[in-house]
Amino acid sequence: NFRTVVPLPAVNQVMTICKILEGILPKESVRGAPAPDKKLLEYHFVFACVWAFGGCMLVDKVTDYRTQFSKWWVSEWKNVAFPEKGLVFDYYVDEAQCLMVPWDDKVPKFSYSQDAAGSGSMFVPTVEMTRLTYFLDSLVANRHYVMFVGNTGTGKTAIMMNKLRNMDPENMAYTVINMNSFSDAPSLQVMMEQPLEKKSGVRYGPPGSRRC
Numbered sequence: 001n002f003r004t005v006v007p008l009p010a011v012n013q014v015m016t017i018c019k020i021l022e023g024i025l026p027k028e029s030v031r032g033a034p035a036p037d038k039k040l041l042e043y044h045f046v047f048a049c050v051w052a053f054g055g056c057m058l059v060d061k062v063t064d065y066r067t068q069f070s071k072w073w074v075s076e077w078k079n080v081a082f083p084e085k086g087l088v089f090d091y092y093v094d095e096a097q098c099l100m101v102p103w104d105d106k107v108p109k110f111s112y113s114q115d116a117a118g119s120g121s122m123f124v125p126t127v128e129m130t131r132l133t134y135f136l137d138s139l140v141a142n143r144h145y146v147m148f149v150g151n152t153g154t155g156k157t158a159i160m161m162n163k164l165r166n167m168d169p170e171n172m173a174y175t176v177i178n179m180n181s182f183s184d185a186p187s188l189q190v191m192m193e194q195p196l197e198k199k200s201g202v203r204y205g206p207p208g209s210r211r212c
Helices: 010-024 038-054 065-076 114-119 127-141 156-165 185-193
Strands: 091-094 099-102 197-200 203-205
Touching (some): 010 038, 010 127, 038 065, 038 091, 127 156
Antiparallel strands (some): 197 203
16 A cells, blocks of 8 residues: 555565665675674674665655555564664664664754865765665665655755765766756757767777776
8 A cells, every 4th residue: 555656566675675685784794704694794784674665655745655655664564673763764774783873873964065165065964864865875886876866955966976976087077967748758868978088899888998
């Protein structure tokens, strides 16, 4: 009975779980190393499931499906306990304590930059931006695509632009495309091809050896 911002096929949800876990779990195991803590693995798996299944829940003026999902999850799945305060989305896994702790602990302190203020690119970290940036950094590091969906004013564009501006310009290239209800496929293709250069045959890519 839950509604999401965009349609989410089951295969998409499963792939999201795998990609979130890919960014959390150790890449390689050392020979002779002790086996991973099963309890911690369960916490990580639950954390990935919560965001894969409930991260895109619709919140509108009539119904808050995000809150409904949180209440349903807590009542149905009790092996991993969440604190009573707030929603399941308000917590992440603290590996040292093997507990769900609030994202507030991860919010970096705001540092004022006169240059950023003058250019209009000042980035003020919040709880919502901190957790979305966490997933963005993890997915991009493993070369996965990322698309943020949600209501207006939740910081989707600001988070993405902050990430792009802080990437190494010698290794990465990006372009910003503004779209509206009148945008169509042919015009989008032209805008996407403009910053690219022909490599070989029908292959196009960013200038030089950069990735995009």
